[in-house]
Amino acid sequence: xxxxxxxxxxxxxxxxxxxxxxxxxxxxxxxxxxxxxxxxxxxxxxxxxxxxxxxxxxxxxxxxxxxxxxxxxxxxxxxxxxxxxxxxxxxxxxxxxxxxxxxxxxxxxxxxxxxxxxxxxxxxxxxxxxxxxxxxxxxxxxxxxxxxxxxxxxxxxxxxxxxxxxxxxxxxxxxxxxxxxxxxxxxxxxxxxxxxxxxxxxxxxxxxxx
Amino acid sequence: xxxxxxxxxxxxxxxxxxxxxxxxxxxxxxxxxxxxxxxxxxxxxxxxxxxxxxxxxxxxxxxxxxxxxxxxxxxxxxxxxxxxxxxxxxxxxxxxxxxxxxxxxxxxxxxxxxxxxxxxxxxxxxxxxxxxxxxxxxxxxxxxxxxxxxxxxxxxxxxxxxxxxxxxxxxxxxxxxxxxxxxxxxxxxxxxxxxxxxxxxxxxxxxxxxxxxxxxxxxxxxxxxxxxxxxxxxxxxxxxxxxxxxxxxxxxxxxxxxxxxxxxxxxxxxxxxxxxxxxxxxxxxxxxxxxxxxxxxxxxxxxxxxxxxxxxxxxxxxxxxxxxxxxxxxxxxxxxxxxxxxxxxxxxxxxxxxxxxxxxxxxxxxxxxxxxxxxxxxxxxxxxxxxxxxxxxxxxxxxxxxxx
Numbered sequence: 223x224x225x226x227x228x229x230x231x232x233x234x235x236x237x238x239x240x241x242x243x244x245x246x247x248x249x250x251x252x253x254x255x256x257x258x259x260x261x262x263x264x265x266x267x268x269x270x271x272x273x274x275x276x277x278x279x280x281x282x283x284x285x286x287x288x289x290x291x292x293x294x295x296x297x298x299x300x301x302x303x304x305x306x307x308x309x310x311x312x313x314x315x316x317x318x319x320x321x322x323x324x325x326x327x328x329x330x331x332x333x334x335x336x337x338x339x340x341x342x343x344x345x346x347x348x349x350x351x352x353x354x355x356x357x358x359x360x361x362x363x364x365x366x367x368x369x370x371x372x373x374x375x376x377x378x379x380x381x382x383x384x385x386x387x388x389x390x391x392x393x394x395x396x397x398x399x400x401x402x403x404x405x406x407x408x409x410x411x412x413x414x415x416x417x418x419x420x421x422x423x424x425x426x427x428x429x430x431x432x
Numbered sequence: 433x434x435x436x437x438x439x440x441x442x443x444x445x446x447x448x449x450x451x452x453x454x455x456x457x458x459x460x461x462x463x464x465x466x467x468x469x470x471x472x473x474x475x476x477x478x479x480x481x482x483x484x485x486x487x488x489x490x491x492x493x494x495x496x497x498x499x500x501x502x503x504x505x506x507x508x509x510x511x512x513x514x515x516x517x518x519x520x521x522x523x524x525x526x527x528x529x530x531x532x533x534x535x536x537x538x539x540x541x542x543x544x545x546x547x548x549x550x551x552x553x554x555x556x557x558x559x560x561x562x563x564x565x566x567x568x569x570x571x572x573x574x575x576x577x578x579x580x581x582x583x584x585x586x587x588x589x590x591x592x593x594x595x596x597x598x599x600x601x602x603x604x605x606x607x608x609x610x611x612x613x614x615x616x617x618x619x620x621x622x623x624x625x626x627x628x629x630x631x632x633x634x635x636x637x638x639x640x641x642x643x644x645x646x647x648x649x650x651x652x653x654x655x656x657x658x659x660x661x662x663x664x665x666x667x668x669x670x671x672x673x674x675x676x677x678x679x680x681x682x683x684x685x686x687x688x689x690x691x692x693x694x695x696x697x698x699x700x701x702x703x704x705x706x707x708x709x710x711x712x713x714x715x716x717x718x719x720x721x722x723x724x725x726x727x728x729x730x731x732x733x734x735x736x737x738x739x740x741x742x743x744x745x746x747x748x749x750x751x752x753x754x755x756x757x758x759x760x761x762x763x764x765x766x767x768x769x770x771x772x773x774x775x776x777x778x779x780x781x782x783x784x785x786x787x788x789x790x791x792x793x794x795x796x797x798x799x800x801x802x803x804x805x806x807x808x809x810x811x812x813x814x815x816x817x818x819x820x821x822x823x824x825x826x827x828x829x830x831x832x833x834x835x836x
Contacts, residue, residue: 237604237612341601
């Protein structure tokens, strides 16, 4: 029987020394920024503000709206359906594509005020064991109830986009233990549109409701 | 004596266990912090807490202070000012004397620890003596406007370190070709300035100053300094007062021996125009008093024109207060606009948000709750400690994702 080991993760934030003062510079810099930076800026709010609902959007959309006050582009950037992308390259392509389209429409490209530039960052991730394990669905449900929220974050978000797995860790394990229907139900979840605590509840509803 | 276990009731057992786990991964490594002063100033304050905490979780940590005479510290003070963008003149002799003292210190300090963690520019040149160990440089000051000659001089040494650490993304530099890490400052929830206080103690402080707790109280805590814009706060209050009954408290210290401070204090008194609902409090250093004033207030303002990091915002949010603060320095890292506080750019904007919060107490309470949660997750001393541990581990583990 496959055993699921709950892991958790913590981040050390890296500064890249790269910044942008308008949409054009944001676009140009994002094109060649490290993928760890794309990941950081599309997931930071999820971790730092995991208690908020509705949660703030990705950093790019937040900055475009709140600093540059370009509301149409901000809305489009915020509505990017992150869950549908299986790689950070694809996600970056989409974000750049949206900015390129906006730039092509020749809206005025205004600079932000000095000191309000977008600073590119990334993160180094440290993966730690939590000591929790599940040998069957019953144990899995029990552990989901008590495991640290960062563990759920790691297995849902980090696994798929950062570690380039095709699906999140919970889905993979549920399939391994023969719970294909539950795995499929989990795959239909959009984890980007809820707080991490609500995500925990949804996972429990899906798995415990079987 | 500070004890890591005391934080468990605030951040949870898991967070404390993680610290022990990371400490275990550094077992056998010796860390030495080096700075220029044992007491006074933010760096010494942080190290006074961090060094015992690191030792408690099993990381053998020491702290040494470099020695220097008045001439040396006059030069380093000029350097500090120049890094902040103030025009300063440096002679060849200044740089030579700085180097001479650094080399004398290098002879007298044991630099054999596995990790040498150097704080700020004063001891930066010790890195000349590095051998096969790891060296980290922590820059606590904003160097974005720094004078070129000082920056170029320091950069020669920064590049010899393994990693440098800044407090804010804005401080990072493109031409520093070593890894740059962001570690924000933090507040200590168990310190006198932030610990829980009995409501009677809060009431007593308000009574003492004649502030009516039955009517809304808006407070800005900061020294009397133009950069904190206390007159701007009074102007914002006056715009609000026409529509909402409220009181304003401007409390801070540091004016008695500072001619600039006295001048600003007098300007503030004059701007208040005798309004009995404006309480201008020139306070001695008393953390409990500040704590009580923050806890008893309904809204906290930090309308600074310039800030280093602005940790008073974290202090207020930790007390679950709705905060209106300028989007300067490290404040936008502490406040996500409209989610966990309000960011403002003008006197009028401050007044607008004050009215919003006074008229919508539920919204104000929500901002306070979210703000506190954000501070709990991101700006407490335990997070700071965790990131120091990760920093030490990162110099031995360069990969993007590290599995333990």
